[in-house]
Amino acid sequence: MPRFRLTIEYDGAPFVGWQRQDNGPSVQASLEDAVLAFSGERVEVVGAGRTDTGVHAEAQVAHLDLASERFEARTVMNAVNAHLRPLPVAVLAAEAVGEDFHARFSAVWRAYRYVIVNRRAPLALDLGRAWHVMAPLDVAAMQAGADRLLGHHDFTSFRAVQCQAKSPLKTLDLVRVSRHGERVVVEAKARSFLHHQVRNIVGTLKLVGEGKWRPDDVTRALEARDRTAAGPTAPADGLTLVAVGYPD
Amino acid sequence: MPRFRLTIEYDGAPFVGWQRQDNGPSVQASLEDAVLAFSGERVEVVGAGRTDTGVHAEAQVAHLDLASERFEARTVMNAVNAHLRPLPVAVLAAEAVGEDFHARFSAVWRAYRYVIVNRRAPLALDLGRAWHVMAPLDVAAMQAGADRLLGHHDFTSFRAVQCQAKSPLKTLDLVRVSRHGERVVVEAKARSFLHHQVRNIVGTLKLVGEGKWRPDDVTRALEARDRTAAGPTAPADGLTLVAVGYPD
Structure with a gap:
């Protein structure tokens, strides 16, 4: 399965934080919904740091796996950004990475x-x-x-x-x-x-x-x-x- | 009449601009309402630059005249700021100036x-x-x-x-x-x-x-x-x- 590494900017104000939660919108769920909207796949977007409610990011790093082989990294970035609108979340960069890359566990x-x-x-x-x-x-x-x-x-x-x-x-x-x-x-x-x-x-x-x-x-x-x-x-x-x- | 010079910061997003208008909230009217609330005086706050809808200011300059002699510049600043809450407008500085100072016409x-x-x-x-x-x-x-x-x-x-x-x-x-x-x-x-x-x-x-x-x-x-x-x-x-x- 192709794995993609994303660099993500967000304004934390409207979110309950990075992590998906029942009590409000999260950055993670917003990204996962955007991935579903363009690819039809319900994936987990794994982040390097679980920022709290109201905390911002200039360059959070995350990864996700798609079952389909048909998307290039550039397409993933543009499609996710298109579906995130008008939320204050933007994918700044996307690249194809190997399965040994883990946004959270590989971070040093x-x-x-x-x-x-x-x-x-x-x-x-x-x-x-x-x-x-x-x-x-x-x-x-x-x-x-x-x-x-x-x-x-x-x-x-x-x-x-x-x-x-x-x-x-x-x-x-x-x-x-x-x-x-x-x-x-x-x-x-x-x-x-x-x-x-x-x-x-x-x-x-x-x-x-x-x-x-x-x-x-x-x-x-x-x-x-x-x-x-x-x-x-x-x-x-x-x-x-x-x-x-x-x-x- | 005591004249005060104010230095003002604002986020232009929620305003129709600096100037008082019928079609929405302005920075000028917000300041005038705050002055009224603490002093009981309905004054005109004259700005140096009439910024448009959505335009921001780090240091707009304005002046106003109060009939009462009883307010010090520091009091004017703190009282206006207290009454501006929660609008994104802040008086950064206030000082007593002579009547020859005009925020708009004295600006070079x-x-x-x-x-x-x-x-x-x-x-x-x-x-x-x-x-x-x-x-x-x-x-x-x-x-x-x-x-x-x-x-x-x-x-x-x-x-x-x-x-x-x-x-x-x-x-x-x-x-x-x-x-x-x-x-x-x-x-x-x-x-x-x-x-x-x-x-x-x-x-x-x-x-x-x-x-x-x-x-x-x-x-x-x-x-x-x-x-x-x-x-x-x-x-x-x-x-x-x-x-x-x-x-x-």
């Missing part, structure tokens, strides 16, 4: 970006795309706090209670905090993340940026291995899955 | 940015914020075409039929075309613009970028002084008023 890293708009005035152009934080944030302090989380740790304190991962052990390869005018951007990269891990890290670093916590408090929260020891979960709006990496 | 330049997303795939994250152009655009050719429009000219060919300006003579101080990955950005700056001037310029430069027109055709269109001689009007979605300049 995921990269996320979290955007905070740090100003007194409410959001207008960035509504639904950023977290509005009014108190001035000290980005150097946030980076110092973030550095405490780098490397291999038990991230229980930064893991959603409903997280289904077998182990809370993860290796955080990058957490970079930078300011661009009124925008504070947190970039995070790891082989994989726990449920809400990036948002819980950002919610914690915000406490450091506001001066309510010191970087040492981040270490203390990490070592507590208790979700209630870390900061609150940052809103989904500011989070975007920016890239997924594969071998080669 | 306006700067706009037009964003094209130049790719095969439809828009998802940029829906409503950019023009989707599928044919590959040659940015160097677009810049060569844009250069033909720099300076003082009769811009009748790039002026909406319903434009109310007394004269079609304008001085275009800057038109810069640049590519950032799949984004093609056109920046334009002038003391003032005719109705649809930026969008008509972009619609024309797109023809050059696609190779359908040569830069010489832009000169020919300009010299024709006939709206039908230039390219089509680019959609409002891609246009943002980015700044307004004043003396000092």
Whole structure:
């Protein structure tokens, strides 16, 4: 069966998240419906990262298998895009891949970006795309706090209670905090993340940026291995899955 | 009467444009309603640029006069923002100014940015914020075409039929075309613009970028002084008023 790898952009606002669910429209179901509409085949579209309700993607990666041999990758891309309209989901690229390629299990890293708009005035152009934080944030302090989380740790304190991962052990390869005018951007990269891990890290670093916590408090929260020891979960709006990496 | 200068950000999508109109919600009326709600005064909010339906602003400038002496600029900003919720309009800054300041007549330049997303795939994250152009655009050719429009000219060919300006003579101080990955950005700056001037310029430069027109055709269109001689009007979605300049 031909397997196709898709690169997908979406605005998470109208969706219950990536994964098919009973309580509302998902990105996955929208893609599967579009595939059915053009090919007549009911397939599963397997994604690299199961983004939550309201979380966006610039380049989610997914794969699907078609029984028919008659579709080229370019046709799959154009046909899926035509049937996705007017949803804010777009297939940016499609390519034929071997059956050894698995969007989720072959992935060797995921990269996320979290955007905070740090100003007194409410959001207008960035509504639904950023977290509005009014108190001035000290980005150097946030980076110092973030550095405490780098490397291999038990991230229980930064893991959603409903997280289904077998182990809370993860290796955080990058957490970079930078300011661009009124925008504070947190970039995070790891082989994989726990449920809400990036948002819980950002919610914690915000406490450091506001001066309510010191970087040492981040270490203390990490070592507590208790979700209630870390900061609150940052809103989904500011989070975007920016890239997924594969071998080669 | 105290006069206040406001800097305003808005998403143009839900509005019929800046200017108060009978056929739908405008940014101006939304601001005037918010001022009334906190001050009890029905005032006119005068803007520097009358942006069209669907056109955005990062820093529109406006002024208003209040009869009451009791409000500080900071209070005006916070109160207007509180009453604007949940509309995508935000007052970024407010300051007390003298009666010689007029948002429209004191302005000495306006700067706009037009964003094209130049790719095969439809828009998802940029829906409503950019023009989707599928044919590959040659940015160097677009810049060569844009250069033909720099300076003082009769811009009748790039002026909406319903434009109310007394004269079609304008001085275009800057038109810069640049590519950032799949984004093609056109920046334009002038003391003032005719109705649809930026969008008509972009619609024309797109023809050059696609190779359908040569830069010489832009000169020919300009010299024709006939709206039908230039390219089509680019959609409002891609246009943002980015700044307004004043003396000092």
